[in-house]
Amino acid sequence: MKLLLTSVCILLCSIAFAQQKVYSYSFSGEIDSSFVKQLENESMQIDGVKAAKAKYKVGSKKGEVILYVTEDNDKKDPHVFNPASIKAIFIRYDLKPGQFIAIKTSK
Secondary structure, three states: OHHHHHHHHHHHHHHHHEEEEEEEEEEEOOOOOOHHHHHHHHHOOOOOEEEEEEEEEOOOOEEEEEEEEEEEOOOOOOOOOOHHHHHHHHHHOOOEEEEEEEEEEEO
């Protein structure tokens, strides 16, 4: 019983101190459609990013990356994720960064 109560307390504390945020970062430029998956994989290597989903429209040469970021509020620096990291990926592949916006926040 004590083990169950302890487990529940740990779970509730981790939920209370961790927040998931969702961001969208648009870009423009000419890329191959097969590059979209590579862009997702590189985005997930950024600190704090738990998942990424990239979309690209060949006709308009525009796309966006949706980033699912988990921030830990009990750490000294809860803002581990830095949007400049994804911007650096865009620039490395000769893409023009667009708008970076927060979509929603959930607990």
